[in-house]
Amino acid sequence: MWKLIIVEDEPLVRRTIVGRINWQEHGFELVGEAGNGQEALELMKSYNPDLIITDIVMPLMDGIELLKEARTGGWDCRFLMLTCMNDFEFARQALDYGASGYLLKLSMDVKSLETALYKIKRELESRAEVRELQEKQSLYRYRDLYRSLWDHFYLREGRHPGLEDEMVAMPSFSLQHVFFCAFLHDNVEYCMEQARKIGFLGSDAMSGPSEWSTFTLDGITTVFGWSDRTMAWKAPVFGESDTSYAAVYAKPFSASELGKVWFEALLMLDRCWHDGRTGLVSVDARFGQPMASSAVIGHKVSSSTSHPFSALSWSHERELLLIFEQSKVEACKTILDLLWNEMKDLSIPVTFVKETTVRLDRLFARIVNHPGLPSAELTVAASSQRLKELFWQRIERYLQHKAASEEELTDHEEINKIIRFIRQNYDENITLKSMARYVAMEEHYVSRLFKSKVGENLINYVQHYRVEKAKVFLAESDLSVSDVGCSVGFSNDNYFIKIFKRVTGITPSVYRKRMESQEEPQHI
Incomplete structure (x- = not known):
């Protein structure tokens, strides 16, 4: 239903217009009536209507001034002007300011009103299609930005991870204020629902033009909200949300700071993931100790490694690979524990731990001629401990497959x-x-x-x-x-x-x- 407000200073005429046709049959819902432009403006702030049917000549604020205010205020609603025989100059001005049309009050009948509504419905449908296309373009635009930032956080070219001088340049979006909540969860619908529960979405403080988007990778989903204005913010109280997963939120801030703030939130999620913490925390909070990841960022990286953190654990990886080949089950478990403890002590980012695990999992499957198992359950593991448990189950399965496939070569x-x-x-x-x-x-x-x-x-x-x-x-x-x-x-x-x-x-x-x-x- 398209939302409709009727503005007319004469109560009898207004009631006649309201009762002239069945508005809902034509796709419109009457959400308010006003006796002048000032009253209509207040209703517009509350309902954000799609169509205003308004008289031109009214006290306090006439229809032309109401139309001007609407355009100045950024409302993209349609206007259908009502005029008398001698108001044609006003009607012409209304059309100049973008009104969709006008009707003569004295000769307005059901047919002329329906014809005008049909034309306006076509305009609204066309506007909706354009907005949908713009939203899709905006979604891709934001996703490109998120991916660029993500790749810059976790550089794959032998350089240190983090934010460097050549930080990804922020595009000049029209919406220059952003807030987000990052979850250790891969289900977008779940994250949006949790965001609503903690008051992140849909609060009065966040009303106004905004765009929403999400980015999910390696079991981390971030819900972003963009706005064109600075907003008041009342941070949710810890415990309000019954989140069974870790989540880090950031109150509204300038979009130019997105890279730094988001990176800090991801570092906090890394710590939550390694420690098995759940619940909601602000990006401004700390766990009582410096971020261990900052120490990792300064680690010297070997040029022969495939990513910046691989040198930190490759000695254990090599041992694990060798003893797996030799089917030494208990030794495999010991080395896996050492590898996991090292990554936890250094707060290796979640994305790298999962990359390492998936890579080793595929390698082990190839070694024993196993078709391999889907990697999805590894990449969405919500904690370090859970990932290790899943990985060990796979190692045992591969070793069992290896033992079953090895035949005795002799009878001696x-x-x-x-x-x-x-x-x-x-x-x-x-x-x-x-x-x-x-x-x-x-x-x-x-x-x-x-x-x-x-x-x-x-x-x-x-x-x-x-x-x-x-x-x-x-x-x-x-x-x-x-x-x-x-x-x-x-x-x-x-x-x-x-x-x-x-x-x-x-x-x-x-x-x-x-x-x-x-x-x-x-x-x-």
Whole structure:
């Protein structure tokens, strides 16, 4: 329904107009009546109408002055002017100021009124379509801004995260005041509902022209409100909102400060996520201690890492990768705990923790030839502890898949025992002598028995197995060739390259380049 206000100083004429037709059948809801322009202006402030039907000549404020005030005040409502036979000059002025049309009061009948309403409805529908298009354009415009800021917060090019001198320039939007609430939650509808519960949306203090938008990534949703005016703000009282997730809000501020304020809120959410905190807090609040993330921002970053924080935990990542390959369940859990504690102590941003987890999850799935599991439940985990629990469940599942898919190669118990030892400890110094001692058998007998059951001698088997594991690391990780060789048990680089080339026909570096080229999309 389009909202309608009728303005006429003569009560009898006004009642006649009100009762002339069924307004609702024509798509209009009569929300108010006024006897002059001043009264109408107050109603407009309350109802923000779509159509004003007004007499021109009235006391205190006439229809022309009301139209001028409406345009000056920013109202985009339509005006239908009512005039007498000798008011044509006034009617012409009204059209000049943007009135949609006029009707003669003495000759106005149902048909002429319906014709005028039909024309105005078409104008209103066209205006609605334009506004919808503008809102979509505005939405994309804001999303581009949010994404630019987000990427700048978490730089992917070996530089430090945070806000630097070359901070993303704020576009010159017409709405220069902004407020937001950031949630550790990925459901936009839920976040909008929670924002309303805490008084963030729809309060009288926030009335007036505004645009709303959201941005969701890595399980964090921020609800933004934009306005063209400075607004009074009554901060919600902690405990008013029954939020079961952490949320950080910022009261209205200048849009030029958006990058700094939003980044501070995200740092606070990082701390909430690591500590498992829930509830609502202001971006101006502190948890009684400096933000640990500020220490991380100053950390020296290795140019070989894929993102600024990977160097902080790569030693543990490498250990986790190696012992996962060797199916050492308890050791996997120990290293995972160390990795998680390190990221918590340094308040590694949520987005990087989740990126690391998803990357390792996909790598582990490939290592054991598992089709992989959807990553969505990892990226929306609302706390560090929950993410670790989900990740560990997946690690156990992958290891079970690996164990089930590995078949015994021989019918000899001691040889199978040696094979299992090699698979779990291929990075160690393995010799014929050490394996003979391991199964309490004589060396020459073990050598002949192993070759007869497996088809190759023990040392060749170890080298081939190490090369196969090296191929996985070369294709799926960022480890240097030297680190790959060390990780799979080769004593030095030259020996690793020599054996790798003997087995595959190419060097480790050439193998890696070939694997990378195979992953590149084919352009037609």
